[in-house]
Amino acid sequence: xxxxxxxxxxxxxxxxxxxxxxxxxxxxxxxxxxxxxxxxxxxxxxxxxxxxxxxxxxxxxxxxxxxxxxxxxxxxxxxxxxxxxxxxxxxxxxxxxxxxxxxxxxxxxxxxxxxxxxxxxxxxxxxxxxxxxxxxxxxxxxxxxxxxxxxxxxxxxxxxxxxxxxxxxxxxxxxxxxxxxxxxxxxxxxxxxxxxxxxxxxxxxxxxxxxxxxxxxxxxxxxxxxxxxxxxxxxxxxxxxxxxxxxxxxxxxxxxxxxxxxxxxxxxxxxxxxxxxxxxxxxxxxxxxxxxxxxxxxxxxxxxxxxxxxx
Amino acid sequence: xxxxxxxxxxxxxxxxxxxxxxxxxxxxxxxxxxxxxxxxxxxxxxxxxxxxxxxxxxxxxxxxxxxxxxxxxxxxxxxxxxxxxxxxxxxxxxxxxxxxxxxxxxxxxxxxxxxxxxxxxxxxxxxxxxxxxxxxxxxxxxxxxxxxxxxxxxxxxxxxxxxxxxxxxxxxxxxxxxxxxxxxxxxxxxxxxxxxxxxxxxxxxxxxxxxxxxxxxxxxxxxxxxxxxxxxxxxxxxxxxxxxxxxxxxxxxxxxxxxxxxxxxxxxxxxxxxxxxxxxxxxxxxxxxxxxxxxxxxxxxxxxxxxxxxxxxxxxxxxxxxxxxxxxxxxxxxxxxxxxxxxxxxxxxxxxxxxxxxxxxxxxxxxxxxxxxxxxxxxxxxxxxxxxxxxxxxxxx
Numbered sequence: 001x002x003x004x005x006x007x008x009x010x011x012x013x014x015x016x017x018x019x020x021x022x023x024x025x026x027x028x029x030x031x032x033x034x035x036x037x038x039x040x041x042x043x044x045x046x047x048x049x050x051x052x053x054x055x056x057x058x059x060x061x062x063x064x065x066x067x068x069x070x071x072x073x074x075x076x077x078x079x080x081x082x083x084x085x086x087x088x089x090x091x092x093x094x095x096x097x098x099x100x101x102x103x104x105x106x107x108x109x110x111x112x113x114x115x116x117x118x119x120x121x122x123x124x125x126x127x128x129x130x131x132x133x134x135x136x137x138x139x140x141x142x143x144x145x146x147x148x149x150x151x152x153x154x155x156x157x158x159x160x161x162x163x164x165x166x167x168x169x170x171x172x173x174x175x176x177x178x179x180x181x182x183x184x185x186x187x188x189x190x191x192x193x194x195x196x197x198x199x200x201x202x203x204x205x206x207x208x209x210x211x212x213x214x215x216x217x218x219x220x221x222x223x224x225x226x227x228x229x230x231x232x233x234x235x236x237x238x239x240x241x242x243x244x245x246x247x248x249x250x251x252x253x254x255x256x257x258x259x260x261x262x263x264x265x266x267x268x269x270x271x272x273x274x275x276x277x278x279x280x281x282x283x284x285x286x287x288x289x290x291x292x293x294x295x296x297x298x299x300x301x302x303x304x305x306x307x308x309x310x311x
Numbered sequence: 312x313x314x315x316x317x318x319x320x321x322x323x324x325x326x327x328x329x330x331x332x333x334x335x336x337x338x339x340x341x342x343x344x345x346x347x348x349x350x351x352x353x354x355x356x357x358x359x360x361x362x363x364x365x366x367x368x369x370x371x372x373x374x375x376x377x378x379x380x381x382x383x384x385x386x387x388x389x390x391x392x393x394x395x396x397x398x399x400x401x402x403x404x405x406x407x408x409x410x411x412x413x414x415x416x417x418x419x420x421x422x423x424x425x426x427x428x429x430x431x432x433x434x435x436x437x438x439x440x441x442x443x444x445x446x447x448x449x450x451x452x453x454x455x456x457x458x459x460x461x462x463x464x465x466x467x468x469x470x471x472x473x474x475x476x477x478x479x480x481x482x483x484x485x486x487x488x489x490x491x492x493x494x495x496x497x498x499x500x501x502x503x504x505x506x507x508x509x510x511x512x513x514x515x516x517x518x519x520x521x522x523x524x525x526x527x528x529x530x531x532x533x534x535x536x537x538x539x540x541x542x543x544x545x546x547x548x549x550x551x552x553x554x555x556x557x558x559x560x561x562x563x564x565x566x567x568x569x570x571x572x573x574x575x576x577x578x579x580x581x582x583x584x585x586x587x588x589x590x591x592x593x594x595x596x597x598x599x600x601x602x603x604x605x606x607x608x609x610x611x612x613x614x615x616x617x618x619x620x621x622x623x624x625x626x627x628x629x630x631x632x633x634x635x636x637x638x639x640x641x642x643x644x645x646x647x648x649x650x651x652x653x654x655x656x657x658x659x660x661x662x663x664x665x666x667x668x669x670x671x672x673x674x675x676x677x678x679x680x681x682x683x684x685x686x687x688x689x690x691x692x693x694x695x696x697x698x699x700x701x702x703x704x705x706x707x708x
Contacts, residue, residue: 050551072553080551084544090325102317103552147548157551 001028003077003155003186004049009058011044018044020210023058026155031177031187033201035194035297037307041210042190043083046157049188050080063154076104079153079185081145083160089133093124093143096132097150104151114150122146138169145176156180157188162196174200194297206301213304218297219268224304227295228253229269233262234289235280242285246276261289269294314554318562319569322536326570329532336529336574340521341581347517348586359389359452362412362444364400369420375441375463380413383459389452397442404444410452413460414442423467515589515668518582520641522575523664527607527632529574531625533567534611537705538621546706556706564608571604591671595680599667602687606660609694610635616701635659660690 007023019041026032034042047053049060051067051074060067065074087096097115101107106114119125122142124135132140141161148156158177162170177200180187191197197204198218205215214221235242243257246264251272253265266272269292280287301307326332363380365372384391392409394400400412422439441460445453537560540546549559579596582588590596611628618624636642638652639661656662667683 047547050547052547052550069550069556072555075551075553078551080548082544082547086544086548088321088325088543088545090328091321095321095324099317099321100548100552103314103549103554105313105553 002026003028004032004060004062004188006049006060007058009045009048009060010056011041011048011053012056018210019048019055021058022207022210022212024205024212024215026186026188028154028186029181029184030202031181031189031200033197033204034188034190034207035192035197035201035204035301036190036207037192040192040207042192042207043159044210045207046159046188046190050078050157051075052080076151077154079148079151079156081148081156081158081161083163085140085144087132087140087143087147090131092129092131093119093122093135093146094128096143097147100147101150106151114152118146118150121149138166138172141165141169141173142176145173149180153185155186155188159190160192161189162191162193194301198297204297206297206304208301208305208307214300218294221297221300222295224300227299228265228267229295230293231262231264231266231269231273231276232289232291232293233264233276233280233287235260235262235285236288237283237285239285242280242283245283246279249275249279252276312558312561314552314558315561315565318549318559319565322533322563322566323569325536326532326566332529332532332570332574335525335532336570337577337581340525340578341518341585344514344518344521344578344582344588345586347521348514359411359455360392360409361389361452361456362392362394362400362403362409364394364397364412364414366397366417367415367419368417371420371423371467372415375415379459379463389455400444404446407446410446410449411456412444413456414444416440416442512587512589512672514582514586515672516644516665518578518586518588519590519665519668520636520661522578522582523603523639523661524632524636524641526571526575526603527611527635528629530567530571530604530607531611531628531632533563533570534608534615535621535624535628536566537563537702538615538618538624541705542621550706556703559706560702564612567608567611568604571607572600575600575604589672591668591675592677592680594677595671595675595684596668598677598684599664599671599680599687602684602691603660603664605691606687606694609691609698610660612698612702613694616698616705636661638662640665657686660687663687663690 002025004024004026006025009019009022010017011019022041022045024032034045036042044053048055048058049062049067051060051069051071054069060074062074063077065071065077067074067078088099091099094115097118098111101111101115116125119128122145124139124143124146127135127139132143135143145158145161148158161173161177165173174196177187177189181202187200189196189200201218203215203217204221206213206221214224216224239257239259239262243255243262246252246262247255249272251266251268253267255265256263264276273290273292277287277290361380361384363376365376380391383389389410392403394403394409394412397414397416400409400414403409404412416439419439419441425438427438441464443453443456443460445456540549540559550556579588579590579600583590610631614628614631615624618627636659638656639659640656641661644665663683663686667680667687670679670683671677
C-alpha cells in the first residue's frame with residue numbers, strides 16, 4: 001500500500017526552477033531517501049509534500065487524500081520534522097508535545113497517553129517538565145523528532161535531521177529512523193550524506209538541479225554505473241587452492257590472491273559472502289578477516305551529475 | 312477555530328512565563344501612573360488658603376472679591392481668607408496661615424477709573440497694580456493667585472499684577488506695588504466652562520494615559536510572535552499541521568486581544584483601587600477599551616508586516632508606540648494645546664481614548680463614549696484591513 005504518491009511536482013521562484021517534474025511513491029514501511037547536495041531541491045520538494053509550500057504543478061496524495069496548502073485534512077497523516085529545530089524553547093517537552101498534539105486534533109486521555117509514550121520513546125520522560133531551552137542539543141533533536149511522531153503519522157518526513165548533530169546523537173537518530181519502518185511508517189528522508197542514504201533507505205532518489213536523476217535501490221543505482229562489489233578475505237592456509245575453489249562459485253566474477261589474502265569481485269557481496277565463508281571452511285582454510293567494499297552512491301552521483309556530493 | 316484557540320493559549324502561556332508582558336502591560340503603566348499622580352497632585356487634592364486684602368474698598372475691588380474670588384472659592388479652588396492689611400498678609404504668608412495673598416491697595420478703583428499712569432517701573436507705566444504675595448515653598452499657590460488676578464486685570468485698562476515671593480518681601484515694597492485704582496469695571500464672572508467639566512482628574516488622566524500608551528507595547532508581543540515562530544523555526548511545523556494559515560494568524564490576534572484586554576482591565580481595577588482613578592461608566596469604558604485594543608493590534612500588525620525580522624519589528628513598533636503616545640497626549644494634555652498639535656493628536660487612537668474618557672467623566676453615560684469609540688474603531692478597521700492584505704507573507708515558509 002502506498003502512503004505517498006506524487007507526480008509532476010514543479011516549483012519556481014521567479015526565474016529559478018527549484019523543482020521540476022519530480023515524482024515518486026513510498027510504500028508502507030518503506031524508507032525513501034532524497035539524496036542530493038545543498039540547493040538540489042530536496043527541501044522544496046518535501047515542503048510541497050508536507051503541504052507547507054504551494055506547488056506550481058503536480059499532484060500529491062498521502063494515504064489517498066490530496067495534500068496541498070488548501071487541503072488540511074490530508075496533512076493529518078503526515079509527520080514533519082524540519083531541518084532546523086522546531087520547538088518552543090520556553091515550553092517543556094510535555095508542553096511542546098501537548099500543543100502540537102492539539103493541532104492534530106488529539107485531546108484528553110488519548111493525548112496524555114500518547115505524550116507519555118513519546119516521552120519514553122525519545123528518552124525525555126525524566127526531563128519532561130523542564131524547559132526545552134535547558135536541554136542538550138541531542139535532547140532537543142530527539143524532541144524535534146518526537147513531535148513529528150506524536151500523532152502516529154503514516155508518512156514521516158525528515159528533512160536532513162542529522163545536520164549539525166554530534167556523532168552520538170546522529171547514530172541514535174539513525175537507529176530511531178530505522179526502527180520506524182518496522183512499525184509500518186513510510187519515511188521520506190532527505191540528506192546529502194551518502195552514508196545515511198545507504199544505511200537507512202530502501203530506495204533512493206538522486207536529485208540535482210531540481211530534477212530526479214535516478215531512482216531505485218542501492219543495488220539498482222550501482223548497476224547504473226556497472227559497479228561490482230569487492231570482497232577481501234584474510235586467510236590462514238592455502239590461499240592459491242582456495243582462490244581456485246572460490247572462482248567456481250556462481251556469481252564470482254574474478255579472484256586474485258596473495259599468500260595470506262584473496263580479493264573477489266562479485267555483483268552482490270552481501271548475498272554471496274556466507275557461501276564464500278562456507279567454501280573456505282570446506283577447503284580447510286581459516287578466514288581471519290573479511291572486508292567488503294561496495295560501489296557507493298557517491299560514485300553513482302558522480303556518474304549521473306558529473307559532480308561530487310558536497311556539504 | 313479550535314486550532315486558533317490552542318495557538319492563542321500557547322502564546323499566552325509563553326507570555327506569562329516570559330513576564331515581560333506583565334511588566335509592560337501592567338506593572339510599568341500602573342507604577343508610572345502612581346508616580347505621576349504623586350508628583351503632580353490632583354487639583355482636587357490641593358488645599359490652597361488664599362488671603363485677600365481689600366484696602367481699597369472701592370467698587371472695582373469689590374467686584375473682584377465678590378464676583379471672582381468668592382465664586383472660585385465656592386468651587387473649591389481655594390479657601391478665601393479676608394485679611395485686614397498688607398502687613399497681616401505678609402506675615403500670614405510667611406507664617407503659613409495663608410499660602411498666598413492678593414492685595415488690592417487703597418485707591419485701586421479710583422486709579423483704574425482715571426486710567427492715568429500712576430505706577431511706573433522698567434516695564435512702563437500703568438494706572439494700578441494688584442499685589443500678589445507668595446511663598447517660595449508654595450509656588451503653586453502663588454501661581455494660582457497670580458493667574459486669577461491676571462485674569463481680572465486683563466479685563467481692566469492699565470492694571471498690572473505684581474508678584475512678590477516671601478523670600479523677597481524684605482526687598483519688595485508691597486505698598487508701592489499695590490497702587491491705587493478707580494473707576495467702574497465691567498462685571499466679571501468666572502464660570503465653569505463646558506470643557507472644564509470634561510477634564511479628567513490627574514490620577515485618572517495619568518492612569519488612562521499610561522494604560523493606552525503601554526497597551527501598544529502589550530499587544531506588540533502577540534503580533535510579533537508571528538515573526539518569532541519563524542525565528543524558532545516552528546512556522547514550517549505549524550504550516551505542516553492540518554490547519555489553515557489564517558488560523559495561525561487568528562490565534563496570534565486572539566492572544567494579542569486577550570493580553571490587551573486583560574492588561575487594561577487589571578490597570579483599570581488597580582488604578583481605581585490604589586490611585587483613586589475614576590474611569591466612569593463601565594460600559595462606556597469597556598467600549599473604549601475593546602476598540603483601543605483592536606486599534607493597537609491593527610497598528611502594531613501593520614508595522615510587523617512591514618518588518619523583515621522580529622527585532623526590526625520590535626524596534627519600529629516601539630518608535631511608533633512612543634510617537635503616537637506622545638502625540639496622543641498620554642503624558643500631557645496635547646489635545647488642549649493650541650494650533651496644529653491638538654489637531655494632529657486626533658490622528659491617534661490615544662487622543663480619542665482620552666477624549667472618550669473625558670466624555671464619560673462627571674457622570675457621562677455609555678452613549679457619551681460612542682463618538683470616540685467609533686473614531687477608534689475606524690483606526691482599527693483601517694489598520695487591520697491593511698495588515699490583512701500583507702499578513703500572509705508573514706506565514707510563508
